[in-house]
Amino acid sequence: MTSPQATPDSARVLDPTEFYYGGPTPFFALQSDQRFSYCLYVPSAHRTSETPLPLLVLMHGTQRTAERYRNDYREWAEQNDTIVLAPLFPAGIAQPGDLHGFKRLTFEGIRYDQILLDIIAEVAARFRVDADRFYLHGFSGGGQFAHRFAYLHADRLAALSIGAPGRVTRINPEVDWWLGTANVRELFGTDVKLEELRKLPVQMIVGGEDTDTWEIAEPGIDAGGDTRIERLTTLRKNFESNGIDVRFDVVPGVAHRGLLIQPVVKDFITGELARRP
Numbered sequence: 001m002t003s004p005q006a007t008p009d010s011a012r013v014l015d016p017t018e019f020y021y022g023g024p025t026p027f028f029a030l031q032s033d034q035r036f037s038y039c040l041y042v043p044s045a046h047r048t049s050e051t052p053l054p055l056l057v058l059m060h061g062t063q064r065t066a067e068r069y070r071n072d073y074r075e076w077a078e079q080n081d082t083i084v085l086a087p088l089f090p091a092g093i094a095q096p097g098d099l100h101g102f103k104r105l106t107f108e109g110i111r112y113d114q115i116l117l118d119i120i121a122e123v124a125a126r127f128r129v130d131a132d133r134f135y136l137h138g139f140s141g142g143g144q145f146a147h148r149f150a151y152l153h154a155d156r157l158a159a160l161s162i163g164a165p166g167r168v169t170r171i172n173p174e175v176d177w178w179l180g181t182a183n184v185r186e187l188f189g190t191d192v193k194l195e196e197l198r199k200l201p202v203q204m205i206v207g208g209e210d211t212d213t214w215e216i217a218e219p220g221i222d223a224g225g226d227t228r229i230e231r232l233t234t235l236r237k238n239f240e241s242n243g244i245d246v247r248f249d250v251v252p253g254v255a256h257r258g259l260l261i262q263p264v265v266k267d268f269i270t271g272e273l274a275r276r277p
Contacts, residue, residue, distance in 0.1 A: 059138030139163035207254030
């Protein structure tokens with residue numbers, strides 16, 4: 001007779017279903033809107049911790065490589081006793097072939113910032129996690145989402161890491177969304193949370209060789225520069241002119257490669273976790 005397949009020690013302790021809620025999880029559909037989903041890495045500390053663990057959200061870019069970013073943080077999550085959440089906003093939700101709607105937070109009646117908050121609420125209902133204030137990093141299209149999300153929800157963030165956004169929104173009450181913030185209240189029902197942004201630890205990060213412009217050319221508009229380096233520099237100056245301190249990292253020798261900047265992102269988030277009350 002064939003012996004039963006050996007199972008991990010954790011599987012002997014947990015209900016078989018519960019096993020899939022630890023470590024790298026499957027993708028779960030958001031119950032309030034099953035067009036959207038998310039995966040997690042839940043560190044082993046979650047089994048025994050009596051206090052909520054911190055939460056790091058990794059926002060994908062245009063290619064939607066949510067699982068790849070989650071997997072890159074597995075060891076880090078164990079070392080730092082932090083739950084890692086990678087949302088998935090599929091392409092083509094509101095319109096066939098749409099790639100970019102999520103980056104600007106609202107598109108065709110979908111509020112992508114609220115979708116993320118709904119995901120976090122669902123995670124908080126299932127796991128012992130500090131969801132009141134979470135850490136947020138996004139690269140490329142995810143970097144676009146991340147800094148715009150912070151304008152509306154800085155009060156929900158513990159730290160913000162903005163990675164190489166191709167297009168930036170400056171805090172500018174004279175220019176409409178998405179280039180500026182003049183009509184934010186009309187669109188979102190709230191104002192830019194400037195006072196909260198001034199208290200928020202912010203990293204901006206881009207590769208030193210991230211100079212291609214083929215995807216982000218914006219003829220006829222003031223986009224803040226031609227390359228992602230130039231545009232992120234413009235955003236940094238805009239933040240600083242509004243009293244928001246920025247850690248600005250340029251990673252030498254790296255082009256537009258999200259995983260290659262993650263060691264510096266991890267350094268930033270780890271430092272902020274060390275300051276956590």
